[in-house]
Amino acid sequence: xxxxxxxxxxxxxxxxxxxxxxxxxxxxxxxxxxxxxxxxxxxxxxxxxxxxxxxxxxxxxxxxxxxxxxxxxxxxxxxxxxxxxxxxxxxxxxxxxxxxxxxxxxxxxxxxxxxxxxxxxxxxxxxxxxxxxxxxxxxxxxxxxxxxxxxxxxxxxxxxxxxxxxxxxxxxxxxxxxxxxxxxxxxxxxxxxxxxxxxxxxxxxxxxxxxxxxxxxxxxxxxxxxxxxxxxxxxxxxxxxxxxxxxxxxxxxxxxxxxxxxxxxxxxxxxxxxxxxxxxxxxxxxxxxxxxxxxxxxxxxxxxxxxxxxxxxxxxxxxxxxxxxxxxxxxxxxxxxxxxxxxxxxxxxxxxxxxxxxxxxxxxxxxxxxxxxxxxxxxxxxxxxxxxxxxxxxxxxxxxxxxxxxxxxxxxxxxxxxxxxxxxxxxxxxxxxxxxxxxxxxxxxxxxxxxxxxxxxxxxxxxxxxxxxxxxxxxxxxxxxxxxxxxxxxxxx
Amino acid sequence: xxxxxxxxxxxxxxxxxxxxxxxxxxxxxxxxxxxxxxxxxxxxxxxxxxxxxxxxxxxxxxxxxxxxxxxxxxxxxxxxxxxxxxxxxxxxxxxxxxxxxxxxxxxxxxxxxxxxxxxxxxxxxxxxxxxxxxxxxxxxxxxxxxxxxxxxxxxxxxxxxxxxxxxxxxxxxxxxxxxxxxxxxxxxxxxxxxxxxxxxxxxxxxxxxxxxxxxxxxxxxxxxxxxxxxxxxxxxxxxxxxxxxxxxxxxxxxxxxxxxxxxxxxxxxxxxxxxxxxxxxxxxxxxxxxxxxxxxxxxxxxxxxxxxxxxxxxxxxxx
Numbered sequence: 152x153x154x155x156x157x158x159x160x161x162x163x164x165x166x167x168x169x170x171x172x173x174x175x176x177x178x179x180x181x182x183x184x185x186x187x188x189x190x191x192x193x194x195x196x197x198x199x200x201x202x203x204x205x206x207x208x209x210x211x212x213x214x215x216x217x218x219x220x221x222x223x224x225x226x227x228x229x230x231x232x233x234x235x236x237x238x239x240x241x242x243x244x245x246x247x248x249x250x251x252x253x254x255x256x257x258x259x260x261x262x263x264x265x266x267x268x269x270x271x272x273x274x275x276x277x278x279x280x281x282x283x284x285x286x287x288x289x290x291x292x293x294x295x296x297x298x299x300x301x302x303x304x305x306x307x308x309x310x311x312x313x314x315x316x317x318x319x320x321x322x323x324x325x326x327x328x329x330x331x332x333x334x335x336x337x338x339x340x341x342x343x344x345x346x347x348x349x350x351x352x353x354x355x356x357x358x359x360x361x362x363x364x365x366x367x368x369x370x371x372x373x374x375x376x377x378x379x380x381x382x383x384x385x386x387x388x389x390x391x392x393x394x395x396x397x398x399x400x401x402x403x404x405x406x407x408x409x410x411x412x413x414x415x416x417x418x419x420x421x422x423x424x425x426x427x428x429x430x431x432x433x434x435x436x437x438x439x440x441x442x443x444x445x446x447x448x449x450x451x452x453x454x455x456x457x458x459x460x461x462x463x464x465x466x467x468x469x470x471x472x473x474x475x476x477x478x479x480x481x482x483x484x485x486x487x488x489x490x491x492x493x494x495x496x497x498x499x500x501x502x503x504x505x506x507x508x509x510x511x512x513x514x515x516x517x518x519x520x521x522x523x524x525x526x527x528x529x530x531x532x533x534x535x536x537x538x539x540x541x542x543x544x545x546x547x548x549x550x551x552x553x554x555x556x557x558x559x560x561x562x563x564x565x566x567x568x569x570x571x572x573x574x575x576x577x578x579x580x581x582x583x584x585x586x587x588x589x590x591x592x593x594x595x596x597x598x599x600x601x602x603x604x605x606x607x608x609x610x611x612x613x614x615x616x617x618x619x620x621x622x623x624x625x626x627x628x629x630x631x632x633x634x635x636x637x638x639x640x641x642x643x644x
Numbered sequence: 645x646x647x648x649x650x651x652x653x654x655x656x657x658x659x660x661x662x663x664x665x666x667x668x669x670x671x672x673x674x675x676x677x678x679x680x681x682x683x684x685x686x687x688x689x690x691x692x693x694x695x696x697x698x699x700x701x702x703x704x705x706x707x708x709x710x711x712x713x714x715x716x717x718x719x720x721x722x723x724x725x726x727x728x729x730x731x732x733x734x735x736x737x738x739x740x741x742x743x744x745x746x747x748x749x750x751x752x753x754x755x756x757x758x759x760x761x762x763x764x765x766x767x768x769x770x771x772x773x774x775x776x777x778x779x780x781x782x783x784x785x786x787x788x789x790x791x792x793x794x795x796x797x798x799x800x801x802x803x804x805x806x807x808x809x810x811x812x813x814x815x816x817x818x819x820x821x822x823x824x825x826x827x828x829x830x831x832x833x834x835x836x837x838x839x840x841x842x843x844x845x846x847x848x849x850x851x852x853x854x855x856x857x858x859x860x861x862x863x864x865x866x867x868x869x870x871x872x873x874x875x876x877x878x879x880x881x882x883x884x885x886x887x888x889x890x891x892x893x894x895x896x897x898x899x900x901x902x903x904x905x906x907x908x909x910x911x912x913x914x915x916x917x918x919x920x921x922x923x924x925x926x927x928x929x930x931x932x933x934x935x936x937x938x939x940x941x942x943x944x945x946x947x948x949x950x951x952x953x954x955x956x957x958x959x960x961x962x963x
Contacts, residue, residue, distance in 0.1 A: 210662075249912060269923040269924065272923060273923065273928065293707065294706075296708050296710065297710045299710075333772040386906070387905070387906050387909075388920070388924055445796045445814075446795035446813070446815050446818055447794055447796045447817075447818055448818070450790075450818055450902075450903060450904075450906070450907070459796060464797075543872055601707050601708040602707050602708065603706055604707075605924070605925050605926070608924065609764070609925060612906075613908070613909075615907040616906055616907045617908050620819070620820045620906070620907045620908040620910070622820055622907075622909075639707070642706040642708075
């Protein structure tokens with residue numbers, strides 16, 4: 152018979168109590184705060200403004216508000232294509248953080264989407280990275296797989312994994328371990344100018360239903376009015392390119408791998424499948440055959456499409472709801488007759504769902520950003536102030552700030568953000584928000600692979616450029632890209 | 645016997661030469677101490693990176709691995725570079741870029757220097773205006789030119805369409821055939837003032853009395869230029885051309901900002917391609933191998949540069 156000592160009994164009691172507490176904690180028993188199966192503009196409206204949150208109070212449980220420390224922090228900040236409204240929220244966030252945590256010395260640095268990865272990679276090589284970083288959704292896996300990031304899950308900053316979009320959590324998970332927390336997630340929508348549609352003989356209130364229609368509409372607009380139809384973007388090393396081409400690729404049934412399926416394995420390369428080639432052919436038809444898109448598409452970003460659209464020189468484009476606010480900002484800066492022309496365009500701006508492929512498949516990139524904590528050995532000075540890092544992460548990913556920091560261009564990473572009063576206010580003030588929100592169920596995350604940044608930022612744009620410049624045929628460009636992906640996945644030079 | 649004594653003699657000569665060198669070094673020990681800090685800094689910031697780049701060029705660095713987990717692949721990176729189609733395309737672009745930029749910048753700069761060497765009203769103002777492209781930030785200039793060239797709302801295209809000289813705006817930087825010449829024009833615009841300044845300085849060293857004597861002897865303007873002015877400018881011309889060539893070979897800002905090497909690699913030159921390989925694709929090993937090759941080429945150019953400078957010094961000494 153086994154003897155049970157008093158010490159052993161105490162130890163067992165302590166362990167079982169801890170286990171019970173942990174099971175009762177949010178992570179183990181929590182259900183998603185919103186019903187994703189009911190997702191629709193009406194549902195989103197029905198939950199908006201139904202719950203209040205005390206951000207400082209919640210974060211004080213993670214890091215006491217009188218905590219004294221120092222934090223270096225880099226983040227993907229606002230850039231030229233963002234509205235002024237968002238700039239103000241970024242300023243407000245850092246001011247509030249400093250007020251909430253007056254004893255944390257915060258050294259933050261904003262970088263644009265296109266610069267962040269390069270600078271961060273370089274800093275890591277010199278062990279000079281910041282203690283915490285907010286990266287684009289595409290970047291997390293790369294750095295997690297290399298061992299630069301500390302494990303970090305929502306529970307570490309007082310939230311539950313179920314508080315975040317399942318797709319977004321996949322993007323911060325590598326080898327079964329969570330390395331970050333989503334700050335915001337979004338899907339884009341299709342934007343068109345109703346006045347241009349009318350003048351081109353198209354139904355002004357009906358967007359193209361399929362990508363084949365986009366090609367047709369673009370040609371019709373160009374042929375009738377002499378302006379660009381669709382705002383194609385094919386610049387290399389720019390996030391805007393995959394965000395606009397991948398929905399087209401997936402809609403036609405193609406993909407880089409099988410990332411558009413429910414349970415992707417990323418084993419087979421699909422970039423040169425007949426479906427992928429059909430998607431590339433559609434771009435080719437618009438740029439080369441019909442010449443119905445901006446000639447500058449190969450060097451353009453979305454920020455170049457915006458003034459074209461506002462000037463009434465572009466009929467259709469894919470973008471965020473924030474583009475409406477960007478148009479308002481740009482219109483304010485216009486003078487004379489340009490101001491009136493811009494107002495006409497804004498009045499005729501319409502948002503709709505992104506078109507489907509020939510088989511009715513609709514897709515959009517499930518985008519966003521994540522926040523991470525670095526391992527001390529890669530940080531300047533060799534130390535990470537974890538409580539300070541968790542304080543800023545708790546605040547940024549809170550229902551309040553994950554919504555405010557995504558106010559015009561994205562959606563809160565923390566699903567509780569949809570329940571806040573600011574969501575209600577946002578639905579009333581940001582036009583077309585419900586259209587982009589309606590696209591969320593069609594969102595497909597980029598492949599959660601360390602090779603994804605190279606595939607999306609270099610190989611896919613290269614494929615487009617090779618086909619559109621005539622350097623290669625559509626078939627050759629797709630085969631070439633597939634080979635590059637194969638070499639990359641095989642660890643080739 | 646003769647052979648043995650000959651060898652001994654050679655050894656004695658060598659020993660004497662060595663002790664002579666050591667004696668001279670000892671005499672100049674203070675000079676060595678003065679330059680020691682500079683040499684130490686150079687070893688850290690130049691010699692070590694060169695060594696590390698050479699070392700890295702023998703490794704594969706897949707994007708899923710940290711740099712410290714790099715895989716030794718011997719000369720595979722060099723083989724991969726030399727057998728890749730992109731290498732030859734980028735090398736061809738680099739040659740066109742370097743030669744055309746250097747040649748036209750020099751010719752334009754020299755012509756401007758000759759024109760401004762004459763005394764006329766407003767010469768100072770004109771000289772100051774012509775220097776503007778050189779002093780303006782390359783980044784700012786690249787963005788300005790990107791807008792000037794813009795295929796949809798660039799000013800050049802708008803003027804041509806407005807004047808009825810073109811039906812559609814010309815496609816400058818979105819076409820594989822026109823992108824490189826378009827960028828070269830920007831580079832020449834930015835660099836010719838440098839050549840102008842160098843050649844203006846050179847022209848001021850040409851003795852006036854020689855030119856006057858040649859004129860008295862009946863030499864026409866071309867003969868005076870060819871037989872008097874140009875020989876005096878030969879060395880400064882060589883140095884200017886070499887400096888321009890090295891700068892152009894190392895160019896990054898204009899092609900990177902204006903096109904990022906695109907479309908379809910048509911404006912990638914070595915430096916932009918190395919940058920993309922390293923920072924965009926994390927192929928540190930291949931990028932290092934490219935850098936080693938580039939280093940060898942630039943060192944060769946540097947050798948000629950030093951020789952040209954030494955030639956100047958020898959000439960000055962003999963004069």
